[in-house]
Amino acid sequence: MQTAWFSKPVVVSVGVTGSTRNLSNTQQAIELLTTHWRDAGSVKHQSALRACRRATSGEVSPDIAREAFVEAAREAHILVE
Template structure:
């Protein structure tokens, strides 16, 4: 069974300094992309596809994490690991 947890968490921030969020896995990333993402973009769509594919076992958790980080960087909400 493939783990649905990222090898390293991803820290994002939606606005206020005290609202950092630590995303630890594929399902949490997918929910965040679906419900809390600040803007739609091709990178967000790619991250959603990657997360859903990882949930189905079609791509690695690492690939989904990379797509999520790329979308977070583009949205300027990425804080680090």
């Protein structure tokens, strides 16, 4: 497994206080998707998790994983745009 870096960080709002986090790679995204996700189990959540895992194994580009993560974050209302 390798760390797949996004071309541009994804900014999300997390936790009760809504603190922001800048996610720069698939490992950070996977950690958030598996531990602190509001809509865990949704189609977009599962798609983002799968894409991030595939990017860490080199099957897809990090930017494909980034886009899937952005869509899941938007659905969960945590994406800072």
